[in-house]
Amino acid sequence: MCILFIDDDEPTNFLNKLLVEEMGCAHHVQVVTSGMEALEYLTGSGSFSNGQSHPRPDLIFLDINMPGMDGWEFLQHYQKLPPNQKANIVMVMLTTSLNPDDEKAAQQNIEISGFENKPLQPEVIKKILTRFFPEVC
Amino acid sequence: MKDSNEILLENEKAFKSLFEHATISILVTDENGDITLGNPNAEKLFGYTKEELTGKPIELLIPEPLKDIHRKHRHQYFKAPKARPMGLGKDLFARDKNGRTFPVEISLGYYKLGIKKMAVAFITDVSERKKAEAILRSSEETTRLIMNSALDAIVCIDTNGCITVWNPQAEKIFGYTESEIKGRRLSETIIPEKYRALHEAGLKRYITTQEQNVINKLIEITALHRNGREFPVELTIIPMRQKDNDFFCAFIRDITERREAELRQNEYAEDLKQKNIELEQFAYVASHDLQEPLRTVSGFVELLKRHYKDQADENVTKYINYITDASDRMRRLVQDLLDYSRLGRERILEPIDCNKVVQEVLSDLTMAIQESQAVIHLDQLPVISGFATEMKQLFQNLLSNSLKFRKPGEPPVITITAIPKEDHWQFKIADNGIGIDEKYWERIFIIFQRLHTKNEYDGTGIGLAHCKKITELHNGKIWVDSTPGEGSRFYFTVRKRSTDKWK
Structure with a gap:
């Protein structure tokens, strides 16, 4: 089980990583601070092109409001990735956004499996795992 | 007592004088329609001399198309001659020696000379009257058209x-x-x-x-x-x-519709004014009230830091730093929001020498300019009417952006120019910095929207939102045009006012 967090806020990433590690439900937790870095991670390019193999994430938590490439723009690029770089990935939007339009847009996006508000709670992670990864629990 | 011959002679003299001096044209014809007499006025009217007229058929003086009908009428007339106007309401026309056809009015008289029946025609040229009537009719028509339309x-x-x-x-x-x-x-x-x-x-x-x-x-x-x-x-x-x-x-x-439109417009304007006041109030109050709990957080974090300075392990220090950073950032965001809502609140329009303003800004930025070894090209700038504090802030934000988003290892080159347009000044601030991708050219002017992570470039994302609001306060616009990797050109406009002059 590999989880990827995409969020520009470092303390948020720290807390999320800590939470998942404490729950012990993932063998690898990757944190990136921008959509661009996430794409590099998924495609093994840029700062992740050092030849080492990086575990492909099973679950991605994506922040909407990020500087430069935001969550939505990331999804546009993500959709264009070759299938072997995105197959079977569960994408959950994780946001502080109180904007109902965002939630509606998330529901309409086929790449997005869930829409959750920050801060991330253990119950939410459990719920997602039970739904999408019953074999892990 | 005059004898009858004498009387006759006198009468003839009198009639002759009448005939000669009558202002009306008189023609006499015999039963065959041949002219026997014409007075001087008839000569004048038709352009023929007495000699030319005498013995000629009266049709000489009738326009060609009417000659036949005139002959017919003439024969009819002599069957039962009497004094009457001619034409019976129809328009009559005559023709002079030059071939000119003109409208006339004719009265017919009649007398016997021995056994010969003679007809007398009294002819008036009515061209002028007809013309006047036509003008009147046309002017009445014009009036009617105007009235109707x-x-x-x-x-x-x-x-x-x-x-x-x-x-x-x-x-x-x-x-x-x-x-x-x-x-x-x-x-x-x-x-x-x-x-x-x-x-x-x-x-x-x-x-x-x-x-x-x-x-x-x-x-x-x-x-x-x-x-x-x-x-x-x-x-x-x-x-x-x-x-x-x-x-x-x-x-x-x-003006029912106009009144209603005015009323609606006033309502909209009033509504808009109210909304703006509310919005300003909202941002002001919200940011004010947000400061309060923030101060509490900061205060207690400081307390924690001081009290557990020596005992805290690595993690605790890290957590406390996160809290400090986050609350500092929050304070800046709230402060920015507060500034944004206050922007242009108490503004007084005054003449502003942009050269002076830019010099002030450059002097404020001396440190950054020296550190980055920036080269600034400054064109002659105009004196505009605007809001002093805001204009300074506008230049300050744009110039510090150009310094901040410079290409690593390359000294910034910044050019400031202004050109007069018809009703506004257009300023341009061009740099050789990192540039901006076209897809972000609009987003950068939205409050708190940033293109870089905090680690790359510091800031809350308020600067260009401020700039946008400031240009709008000056009835202007702001936009960017940029080539990523080569530099950006920020443009903004300020409306000209009567007090402006090129300096």
Whole structure:
């Protein structure tokens, strides 16, 4: 089980990583601070092109409001990735956004499996795992 | 006693004189229609001499197409000759020596000379009168056309207040047809009851004393439709005089729609003003109230830091730093929001020498300029009218952005120029920095929108939002044009005012 967090806020990433590690439900937790870095991670390019193999994430938590490439723009690029770089990935939007339009847009996006508000709670992670990864629990 | 010969002679002399001096043209023909006599005025009218006329058929003086019919009528006439006007209401035409055809009026007389029947024609050239009539008819036609197609209702009343003129547009806006309202009193028809006495009194006063307060100016009053509906009109009353008759003409326009539009517009404007006040208030109060709990957090974090300075493990220090950073950032965001909402709150328009403003800004930025070894090219800038603090902030934000988003390892080169346009100044601040991808050219002006993570470039994302608000306060716009990797060109405009001058 590999989880990827995409969020520009470092303390948020720290807390999320800590939470998942404490729950012990993932063998690898990757944190990136921008959509661009996430794409590099998924495609093994840029700062992740050092030849080492990086575990492909099973679950991605994506922040909407990020500087430069935001969550939505990331999804546009993500959709264009070759299938072997995105197959079977569960994408959950994780946001502080109180904007109902965002939630509606998330529901309409086929790449997005869930829409959750920050801060991330253990119950939410459990719920997602039970739904999408019953074999892990 | 004169004898009969003498009398005859005198009569002949008298008639001869009449004939010679008559201002009317006289022609005498015999039964065959041959001219036997013509007076000098006839010679003048037709252009022939007496000699040329005598013995010629009268048809010499008739236009070609009418000759035959004239001959026929002539024969008829001599069957039962009597004095009468000729033509019986038809238009008659004659022809002179030059071939000119002209309208005439003719009276016919008749006498016997022995056994010969003689006809006398008294001919008047009516060209001038016909022309005048045609002009009059055409002018009446013009008047009618104007009246019918006027967008204004045109209503005239006589000095008794009775309606004499009522055009189609008046029918349309008041609901009365011309035939049913002509002759009725204005005050009993289209003037609402409450104004009737006033109208009557005003009319009376004007007629007796020429005193008035409504004539010859645009006034707005309430009118009454036939169906009882009152509606606003705008009108001008003009006193007129025609052949000693005084009357008054009113040009009236239904302004119901305009009034409603004005009302709606005022409501919108008021609404918008209220919304803006609320929004300003909201941002102000919200950011003010957000500061409060923030101070508490910061205060207690400071306390924690101090108290557990020595005992804290690595993790605790890290957590505390996160809290400190986050609350610092929050404080900056709230402060920015507060500044944004206050921007241009108490603004006084004054002349601003942009050269001076930029110099001040550059001097404030001395450290950053020296550190980055920036080169600044400064064009001659105008004196504008604007809001001093805000203008300074605008230049400050744009220039510090150009310094901040420079390419690593390359000294920034910044050029500041301004060009006059028809009704505004257009400023340009160009740099050789990292540039901005086209897809972000609009987003960068939205409050708290950033293109870089905090680790790459510091900031809250308020700067360009401020700039946008400031240019809008100056009735201007701001936009960017950029080549990523090569540099950006920020443009903004400031509306020119009469006090501006190129310095």
